[in-house]
Amino acid sequence: MSINQQSVGEIARSITGATAVFHKYKLDFCCNGHLTLADACVKKNVGIDEVISDLQTLIDNQKQHLNRVEALQTDELIEHILARYHEVHRHQLPELIRLAERVEKVHKLHPDCPTGLTSLLIEMQQALLSHMMKEEQILFPMIRAHQLQAVHPIAMMRHEHTQHGESLEALEKLTHDITPPEGACNTWQALYIGLNAFKHDLMQHIHLENNELFMRIS
Structure with missing residues (x-):
């Protein structure tokens, strides 16, 4: 499932630091955590590409960290x-x-x-x-x-x-x-x-x- 179709609640739980991204764009991952990222962005009139870019940066950083850890x-x-x-x-x-x-x-x-x-x-x-x-x-x-x-x-x-x-x-x-x-x-x-x-x-x-x-x- 692409990230834009995942619920913001699920993303908040699975990606460390995602809550900070949601706070940045004022996306409600608590009361409206059931909304997909796409729907949440439409609701707040936020550009989804910017949000996904920030989330992808977090994912990439986590992967780099895990790769360094796996090499230990x-x-x-x-x-x-x-x-x-x-x-x-x-x-x-x-x-x-x-x-x-x-x-x-x-x-x-x-x-x-x-x-x-x-x-x-x-x-x-x-x-x-x-x-x-x-x-x-x-x-x-x-x-x-x-x-x-x-x-x-x-x-x-x-x-x-x-x-x-x-x-x-x-x-x-x-x-x-x-x-x-x-x-x-x-x-x-x-x-x-x-x-x-x-x-x-x-x-x-x-x-x-x-x-x-x-x-x-x-």
């Missing part, structure tokens, strides 16, 4: 995952929890207040820290040592990745697809910007392990 040796790939994702997640979540706690406290009477977000992020943090520790202390050393038994912890990591994905779905539902309400304060906007970055990083992290690193072993 397994030990180098593990180091990349540790530095780019494990350490980044450890810094992202405490700040997101702090911001969520403040938004829930200050805006608890607002109809769009993401009530329960702080608790969800704390649960995600605990699950992710445990998951990364198991990879760092058990799975990655086994992979480095070329141990065939690594297929067993890999199966468990894949299962936990699925659980992380379910948590992201819960997060999106709680935050209206991570879209702040009109007139949201700076803290609320900063929180959702951070949540979007975290979501994209975690999805890329899981993709890299499931479809690149683990495929080299299993």
